[in-house]
Amino acid sequence: xxxxxxxxxxxxxxxxxxxxxxxxxxxxxxxxxxxxxxxxxxxxxxxxxxxxxxxxxxxxxxxxxxxxxxxxxxxxxxxxxxxxxxxxxxxxxxxxxxxxxxxxxxxxxxxxxxxxxxxxxxxxxxxxxxxxxxxxxxxxxxxxxxxxxxxxxxxxxxxxxxxxxxxxxxxxxxx
Numbered sequence: 314x315x316x317x318x319x320x321x322x323x324x325x326x327x328x329x330x331x332x333x334x335x336x337x338x339x340x341x342x343x344x345x346x347x348x349x350x351x352x353x354x355x356x357x358x359x360x361x362x363x364x365x366x367x368x369x370x371x372x373x374x375x376x377x378x379x380x381x382x383x384x385x386x387x388x389x390x391x392x393x394x395x396x397x398x399x400x401x402x403x404x405x406x407x408x409x410x411x412x413x414x415x416x417x418x419x420x421x422x423x424x425x426x427x428x429x430x431x432x433x434x435x436x437x438x439x440x441x442x443x444x445x446x447x448x449x450x451x452x453x454x455x456x457x458x459x460x461x462x463x464x465x466x467x468x469x470x471x472x473x474x475x476x477x478x479x480x481x482x483x484x485x486x487x488x
Contacts, residue, residue: 327374328357335382342386343393352389356382395471427485434484438477445470446477 328335332353339349350446356395360381371377408478435443445463448454449470456470 324371324374324378325357327378328353328360331375331378335378338379339386340381342383342390348389349386351429352385353382356385359385362433363441430484431481435477438480442473442480445473449474 335353336346336349337355339352340346343349343352356378360378435446438446441463445459445465448459448462449456456467456474459465460467460470463470
């Protein structure tokens with residue numbers, strides 16, 4: 314069981330005292346008050362965890378807290394932007410599934426044809442790329458879980474998912 318040090322308490326006091334200020338900093342980057350609130354909590358946990366290193370000493374706790382919040386907010390913002398870019402067209406597909414009765418036979422035939430093209434595109438992918446994509450999109454696994462299972466870094470998993478998506482989108486664009 315971890316024992317809290319005086320430095321942990323000092324950093325905890327800084328996060329508690331300047332919570333509103335830290336939350337505003339995160340909100341400016343994220344644009345969402347609820348995400349900013351969660352992020353400040355995560356930043357505190359990350360900051361305390363960072364102090365577990367033997368040589369870790371924080372000389373300016375408020376600056377350190379701001380830096381942790383800012384870095385996490387930027388990472389979250391980048392991740393959200395990438396996911397929305399990658400899966401932008403996926404959201405429109407949800408509408409199609411939600412109202413199948415409204416489709417004409419012609420639309421349904423086109424949808425089946427596009428689905429077959431995506432299935433062929435997935436079959437064309439290298440095994441590793443296809444497996445990562447299936448774990449992520451079909452089984453709902455996180456990139457971190459996939460990386461741990463397959464012995465890949467998060468960046469590699471992300472790149473493989475992007476490769477599969479681009480391949481599928483290219484297959485849909487071609488006639």
